[in-house]
Amino acid sequence: MIQKYFPFDKNYLLEKAQLSLEEELIIHLIEHCKSYYLRVNNPLGIMDDTSLKIMEHQTAYTDRLSEFYRHLCGVYRFKFGDNQLELLFDGTDHIIKYRNDWRTAFISWLDDLCEVPQFIRAVLELTVFYPEDRKADLAANRMKAYIEQYFGIRFYRYRGIVEMKIA
Numbered sequence: 001m002i003q004k005y006f007p008f009d010k011n012y013l014l015e016k017a018q019l020s021l022e023e024e025l026i027i028h029l030i031e032h033c034k035s036y037y038l039r040v041n042n043p044l045g046i047m048d049d050t051s052l053k054i055m056e057h058q059t060a061y062t063d064r065l066s067e068f069y070r071h072l073c074g075v076y077r078f079k080f081g082d083n084q085l086e087l088l089f090d091g092t093d094h095i096i097k098y099r100n101d102w103r104t105a106f107i108s109w110l111d112d113l114c115e116v117p118q119f120i121r122a123v124l125e126l127t128v129f130y131p132e133d134r135k136a137d138l139a140a141n142r143m144k145a146y147i148e149q150y151f152g153i154r155f156y157r158y159r160g161i162v163e164m165k166i167a
Contacts, residue, residue, distance in 0.1 A: 011077055017098035018073040025106050026069055030059045033123040036114045057128045064126040068143045075151050076105055078161045112150070119146055 034054050042051050080101075088097060113119045122139040148154055152164050 013094050014077055014098045014102070015073065017095050018076070018102050020095075021099055021103060021106075022066065022069055025103065026062065026065050027059050028107070029065065029069075029110060030062070030123065030127050032110055033114060033120050034059075034128070037120050037124060054124065054128050059127070062127055064130065064140070065123070067140060068147075071144060071147055071155065072106065072109065073102075074155075074161055075147065075153065076102060078153065079151070080105075113146070116146060118142060122146075 034057065038045075038051060038054060042048075045051075088094065122143045125139040144155065148164075154162050154164055156162060
């Protein structure tokens, strides 16, 4: 990775903290979506094929949700990032503080994102019901589109993240 600014830029430290939590938070995302789906769509606990498949799925780190995770990381740095380090008077390391702040924000965003059935369906499609054909790419694109809609931003390949202007 090529760093363009000085090494103690807040955004570099924040990105490092976010990437260190990637596997843990993606697994949390999958487990949360599975339990949310079962709680909302099967409150009586009736064991049908779908519920059994979801319950038997062993969650492991998956690279299919890595792009989604990195998009959320970028949105967090865009919304809450600047290049000024805070003064921490309690003696904690900046990386630890940024890890805790990011974990809290990710979990709260996850609660909001799970309210949308299409989001839950896309996560389950990418993990539990991952198809052998190429339809899973559509699920990843739906998740990206929902992030853009939810946060009012657009992802551009060369310009980065841009705030959408609503007339």
